[in-house]
Amino acid sequence: MERIKIFSPATVANVSCGFDVLGFCLDSVGDEMVIRKTSEKGIRITKIEGSDLPFNPEDNVAGVSALALYNYLKPDCGFEIEIYKNIKPGSGIGSSSASAAGSVFGINELLGKPLSKLQLTKYALKGEALASGSEHADNLAPAIFGGFTLVRSVNPVDVLQLPTPNDLYTTLIHPQIEIKTSEARAILPNEVPLSNAITQWSNVGSLVHALHTNDYHLLSKTLNDIVVEPYRKQLIPEFDKLKTEVINAGALGCGISGSGPSIFALSKGKAKATEVEKVMQNVYEKTEIPFYTFVSKINTEGIKIL
Amino acid sequence: MERIKIFSPATVANVSCGFDVLGFCLDSVGDEMVIRKTSEKGIRITKIEGSDLPFNPEDNVAGVSALALYNYLKPDCGFEIEIYKNIKPGSGIGSSSASAAGSVFGINELLGKPLSKLQLTKYALKGEALASGSEHADNLAPAIFGGFTLVRSVNPVDVLQLPTPNDLYTTLIHPQIEIKTSEARAILPNEVPLSNAITQWSNVGSLVHALHTNDYHLLSKTLNDIVVEPYRKQLIPEFDKLKTEVINAGALGCGISGSGPSIFALSKGKAKATEVEKVMQNVYEKTEIPFYTFVSKINTEGIKIL
Numbered sequence: 001m002e003r004i005k006i007f008s009p010a011t012v013a014n015v016s017c018g019f020d021v022l023g024f025c026l027d028s029v030g031d032e033m034v035i036r037k038t039s040e041k042g043i044r045i046t047k048i049e050g051s052d053l054p055f056n057p058e059d060n061v062a063g064v065s066a067l068a069l070y071n072y073l074k075p076d077c078g079f080e081i082e083i084y085k086n087i088k089p090g091s092g093i094g095s096s097s098a099s100a101a102g103s104v105f106g107i108n109e110l111l112g113k114p115l116s117k118l119q120l121t122k123y124a125l126k127g128e129a130l131a132s133g134s135e136h137a138d139n140l141a142p143a144i145f146g147g148f149t150l151v152r153s154v155n156p157v158d159v160l161q162l163p164t165p166n167d168l169y170t171t172l173i174h175p176q177i178e179i180k181t182s183e184a185r186a187i188l189p190n191e192v193p194l195s196n197a198i199t200q201w202s203n204v205g206s207l208v209h210a211l212h213t214n215d216y217h218l219l220s221k222t223l224n225d226i227v228v229e230p231y232r233k234q235l236i237p238e239f240d241k242l243k244t245e246v247i248n249a250g251a252l253g254c255g256i257s258g259s260g261p262s263i264f265a266l267s268k269g270k271a272k273a274t275e276v277e278k279v280m281q282n283v284y285e286k287t288e289i290p291f292y293t294f295v296s297k298i299n300t301e302g303i304k305i306l
Numbered sequence: 307m308e309r310i311k312i313f314s315p316a317t318v319a320n321v322s323c324g325f326d327v328l329g330f331c332l333d334s335v336g337d338e339m340v341i342r343k344t345s346e347k348g349i350r351i352t353k354i355e356g357s358d359l360p361f362n363p364e365d366n367v368a369g370v371s372a373l374a375l376y377n378y379l380k381p382d383c384g385f386e387i388e389i390y391k392n393i394k395p396g397s398g399i400g401s402s403s404a405s406a407a408g409s410v411f412g413i414n415e416l417l418g419k420p421l422s423k424l425q426l427t428k429y430a431l432k433g434e435a436l437a438s439g440s441e442h443a444d445n446l447a448p449a450i451f452g453g454f455t456l457v458r459s460v461n462p463v464d465v466l467q468l469p470t471p472n473d474l475y476t477t478l479i480h481p482q483i484e485i486k487t488s489e490a491r492a493i494l495p496n497e498v499p500l501s502n503a504i505t506q507w508s509n510v511g512s513l514v515h516a517l518h519t520n521d522y523h524l525l526s527k528t529l530n531d532i533v534v535e536p537y538r539k540q541l542i543p544e545f546d547k548l549k550t551e552v553i554n555a556g557a558l559g560c561g562i563s564g565s566g567p568s569i570f571a572l573s574k575g576k577a578k579a580t581e582v583e584k585v586m587q588n589v590y591e592k593t594e595i596p597f598y599t600f601v602s603k604i605n606t607e608g609i610k611i612l
Binding site: 221 | 323324325326327328456457458459464466468494495496497498499500503504506507508509510511512513514515518524527528533
């Protein structure tokens with residue numbers, strides 16, 4: 001294989017209670033990338049559509065992860081990368097992770113899959129670190145593995161694939177305001193009350209149990225974040241109002257996607273997720289803020305060849 | 307049925323990463339209780355062996371939970387309770403929970419099981435609160451439900467029954483020193499670093515996944531406590547030395563049982579658990595501290611009629 005076209009999906013990190021460790025993968029939104037083997041060695045980014053990201057590989061998330069993998073594998077060829085960006089950088093649905101995962105996944109495929117998904121995560125982390133300033137795998141893991149994932153540890157990388165209930169859909173709204181990941185991190189306290197931490201780890205454990213037992217009712221009860229959301233929601237206009245209305249409409253849960261500003265909801269069934277989308281639209285139509293919304297099934301496959 | 311004899315098992319709370327929420331149930335050590343219907347109304351404790359606990363029901367953990375249940379159900383009879391205490395109070399393996407669970411379980415059986423296990427937990431909590439000063443279900447839940455449990459919430463009570471790997475054994479050592487639960491609580495900080503809390507909820511989620519997937523290797527990696535153990539271990543002589551030797555001997559994990567002073571280890575297979583027991587004995591034989599040790603399979607049934 002000399003050329004590959006891939007779909008690198010958007011992802012939701014944190015999933016309310018699981019700050020920095022939980023994530024899930026989306027179906028309906030993602031970047032496309034074309035990667036080509038070249039006789040000339042090295043990594044080149046030859047085309048970027050849909051974004052003004054830098055072409056220099058060392059300044060580009062997809063380039064940095066590609067270089068990390070390339071320098072490890074030392075293949076007898078080079079690679080050209082074209083990036084068709086459908087995930088808006090800064091939207092909070094794993095734009096940088098999709099880029100970082102896409103290039104290492106594609107190169108690995110073109111070389112005959114020498115590395116496992118877990119090993120790929122390690123190199124993708126280098127690209128992710130360029131975007132967020134530190135190595136986080138909570139978006140990368142669901143992009144690479146699909147479904148729900150839990151990042152048990154980053155150093156060494158350890159990712160658990162959790163089961164995904166069959167009828168689970170997510171609704172997302174992206175209010176088009178800018179929140180820098182660094183700003184969203186800086187707003188967090190360095191310490192949390194022990195009692196809140198206990199509630200949070202009780203919910204993380206319960207969420208994992210809910211996924212294993214296909215228990216939507218329990219899942220709903222665990223989608224609660226008393227550690228991070230109270231701080232970060234201040235950065236997102238109308239968050240409380242939107243969440244209240246989404247829950248009243250029957251969503252299982254609602255929270256900030258990653259570091260925001262996107263807000264996700266989870267629902268049982270596509271019809272409910274679509275109803276929730278309308279509710280989100282109604283809330284934001286009363287503001288001056290441009291936004292878009294979409295519904296997605298949970299993508300259990302993850303990144304894939306098109 | 308006019309009279310019932312029950313076995314109310316010892317339990318291990320916290321299980322390293324799951325402070326205040328996780329617990330598991332033991333097979334080989336527990337209290338026995340005999341409960342008798344009487345025509346005279348009210349709750350009477352008529353016999354206590356193995357301990358100098360108070361006979362007045364309002365001052366006795368088993369009495370307080372029995373009274374709470376009795377006042378709710380308002381039956382047309384009374385109950386006499388005999389307590390044969392095999393679990394040493396203050397040992398850190400759920401002595402008060404065994405008492406609190408035993409009386410409500412027995413009375414419920416004698417009345418034809420009007421209440422569910424979850425409802426019984428609610429009344430047993432009243433007894434537990436007498437002992438520990440606040441309502442905690444992390445020992446009660448495994449005593450009543452058996453196996454591994456996760457207390458998702460205390461108010462309202464919500465308990466998850468987790469799967470138990472078939473070949474899992476625990477080894478316990480009880481160094482006979484006194485640690486009051488209140489003292490063990492007071493030593494804890496009110497706040498924890500966010501980064502430590504993240505590690506802890508990552509491990510709780512991973513432990514639940516390990517139990518569902520029967521993954522002993524993963525289970526071992528999750529048995530880690532960076533939030534509570536660093537403080538409480540100061541109250542237990544030789545904790546670090548014992549833990550190191552137990553892990554070197556091949557145990558899956560080792561930590562403080564509840565608020566201590568008992569220390570538990572988990573092992574795959576009875577042979578390994580017995581080897582670990584020898585290691586624990588060797589460490590404590592070099593001290594002046596009296597102690598005893600035992601091995602137990604995880605008890606998946608919980609409290610039961612004898």
